[in-house]
Amino acid sequence: MKFTFFAALFALVNTALYAQEQINVVLPATPFNKEETKNMLAPGTATMKGFVMKKKRNARNTYLGIVVALFPCTPYFNEWYELQKKNKKGKTLAVMSPEAYSYRILTKASDTDGSFEFRDLKPGKYYLQTTVRQGQMEEMWNRVGTATSTGYNIYGQAVTSFEKPIYEDFKLFYETTDLVKTFVEITSEGQVVNVKL
Incomplete structure (x- = not known):
């Protein structure tokens, strides 16, 4: 996950520079x-159960390998989040240090219903983030030609003619991507918190 994050970051920066835009x-x-961050992620007895909600309501949409990330809301993280919110015009990119980014917990959501779970958490405030990737298959028809039918009388003369379109069916697969995030607070040990993303 570290490689994916920083590869995406560098790609974003390089793309902006290529477009002759200045990103700070x-x-x-x-x-x-x-030490504070390690302590917040130390084992506890609380559980967080959640669902990643489909963003496109078509029932035939399927989830695509969704991973949910949990970050403890430390002072460092809170400042990073506020810096992100200030990026109104796409001129500033707020990032975490590689060490800070490594202090997170990841879990994979179910491909069937989008359910996920974090166990052994301590009381505290947490930030959840994921990218909702969904795929959908559509069957479509494409016109590939025309068939012409001609009717003849008993003398062999053409008296009627009509055209009929020829269609070929094909399947179209497409993907949608939506970034979703939320804050969740656990107030006591042993608590079970339900979340929707």
């Missing part, structure tokens, strides 16, 4: 507190 990459000024 910023990191939080708050120092990253490794």
Whole structure:
């Protein structure tokens, strides 16, 4: 996941530079507190259960390998989130340090119903984020030609003629992608929190 994140980041920066746009990459000024973050992610007894909701309501849509990321809301993370919100015109890109980004928990959502679960969490505030990728198959028809039929009388003369279109069926697969995020707070040990993304 680290490689995927930073590969996407570098691709975004390089694409912007290629388009002759200036992107200002910023990191939080708050120092990253490794021990505080490790303590927030230490084992607890709370559970977070959730569902990733389909963004396109067609019942035939299927989920595509959705991974949900959980981050503890440390002062460092909170500043990063606020920096993200300031990026109104796409001129600033807020990023975390590689070390800070590594302190997260990942879980894969079910391909069937989008359900996911985080176990052994401590009380605290958490940030959840995922990219909802859905695929859909549509059967379509494409006109590939025309068949002409001609009617003749008993003398062999053409008296009627009509055309009939020829269609060929094919399947079209397409994908939709939506970024979704939310904050969730666990207030006590042993608590079970339900979440919808």
